[in-house]
Amino acid sequence: MKLDTAEISSIIKEQIKGFEASAADSNVGRIISVGDGVAQVHGLSAAMSGEMLEFSNGTMGMVLNLEEDSVGAVIFGEFTELSEGDEVKCTGKIFEVPVGPELKGRVVNALGQPIDGKGPINATTTDAVEKIAPGVIERKSVDQPLQTGIKSIDSMVPVGRGQRELIIGDRQTGKTAIAIDTIINQKDTGVTCVYVAVGQKASTVANVVRTLKEHGALDNTIIVSASASESAALQYIAPYSGCTMGEYFRDRGEDALIVYDDLTKQAWAYRQVSLILRRPPGREAYPGDVFYLHSRLLERASRVDESYVEKFTNGEVKGKTGSLTALPIIETQEGDVSAFVPTNVISITDGQIFLETSLFNSGQRPAINAGLSVSRVGGAAQTKAMKKVGGGLRLDLAQYRELAAFAQFASDLDAATRQQIERGKRGMEVLKQGENNPLSVAEMTAVLYALNNGDLDDIEANRIVAFEKAYLAYLNSEHAALMEGLNATPALNEQVEAGLQKAAADFKATGTY
């Protein structure tokens, strides 16, 4: 687009005319020491805790320590240009970020500034980053399912809207993959997703953006990125910024999902900032309030009732509840879930999905350990159909695991035990799922129904995955009406069950798997 000089001149004239040249009356201070992302500032007598500060080169900072005659502030950005004696101004505003639907489909940094090169974000509202979570009265219990599209999760550890479900495991076990698949599965459900990347490689974040775009889920997602090369202060504040952006939708009666990837790195960043601010270190050198760091963040993910939404929107939205579901991710070292930060977050969340390296390496992906994974909301957040087909699955798999050692001597066992082992093997195979391939409720129900019904017993265990793929393709093409009906009302009545049985029998008769 080529602007001619007359247009440019008129734009500049507008800017100059509209420019308000008022006296800047501000509270100022002087840097006493600066380094490692933290500045000690003398003066600033009117500074508030968590207030945004402006340094002389335009960089922003936040007040974290209020001392008798100085203030400890973290610097959001490059601190190499700042030096001792530089002037620092109070902005009078507690740290806030832009919020609103204009952020959907964009990639922003922890301050809400766009980093995807698609132009400025014209957000009309900003909101504080540190907020108090809704009180007890304002909440409603979780009873709507949030479909992740992953069979093992939706059947055994279902997640509800407004729940916090922790995804915990060692490195390279598929934690981010579960989160991304969940986001992809929300693409036509009206659930806004926020993906907060803390301390990750910029290339990883770029891959995530590309994956979401390829599956058409980017337009519904806000990505907040504080990558590994950014200052520790930005990595510390990014989850809170993301949470504020998600709360915008929760407070207006909509549903939102937020993924924190991952909170371990946020705890490291907070530890770094606290140690430089000379706060006393505690266990594993973390500051004393590392529990509060995560608890106040995760408490803001909740379901709020209709009266709260009505009051918040001044009566515009009636009769709708809002929710913010959180999927925090924690990386353990060598499977040690009893370390400090993992135990903290396990006690805060409403359940965990535990991923194991040994399962991952033996080909069981998603590598979910059904025994250790739990959802404290459970059946209340499951559709009737899934509750029915997934109900016995957990127990079956637990019994299978116990008997798995005898699997090598299968010929020496009685028929009942052999049957249990075979069913368990097929159960494990059925729960395998490819990456970026979330299934609909109907598809999951159909597959698990076939398993429970014994339709898979005569298929060899190592051909179950291929069978399932072909079966689903067959169902979607030949029995589209049945699938649509099941998706619309996910309940198993006699008619639907008969339909599924017939479909399975027909498909096996064709022999095309």
Place this chain on the structure above:
Amino acid sequence: MSTAKISRRYASALYELIGEGSDLQADVANVAAVAANDEVAALLDSPTYPVSVKAQVILKAAGKVGGEVSRLVTMLAERGKACLLPEINDQLQALIHQAESRVDADVTVAVSINDATQTKLAKALAATTGKEVTLSVHEDQSILGGLIVRIGDRKIDYSLRTRLDGMRRALAS
């Protein structure tokens, strides 16, 4: 470790004594002036001299000082903090000014202003702050025009340079 905190504690103790009726200001200013002297400062720093010598030097040089101030000097000498006397005096003056609602305003201008303007400025500042304002004016060509007023931590920036900077940032964004 900032010595300001320590000086402030002594200064507030002295201020409370003034409130109880003692008249120490002049004496404190006196001993502070003595302690600020280079030779005396060197003496106070040196570990070779005993505490009593250091205290005596200050008291004798200051001339006649009241009992309270002389005990203050001895106490500071014993704790090795006699070098803080100038700071203590400054803090005490600040506390007195604050109580009497007097503030010092530091004004920076690009071109010098005459006395009538200074009085007007002092009146305007007194109206906004509600306190009596003592101006100290100095010139700085680099602000290009207008003025900058600093009262304690508060800075009222009405300089041309800042306005031009703001305009530049607004146009560039």
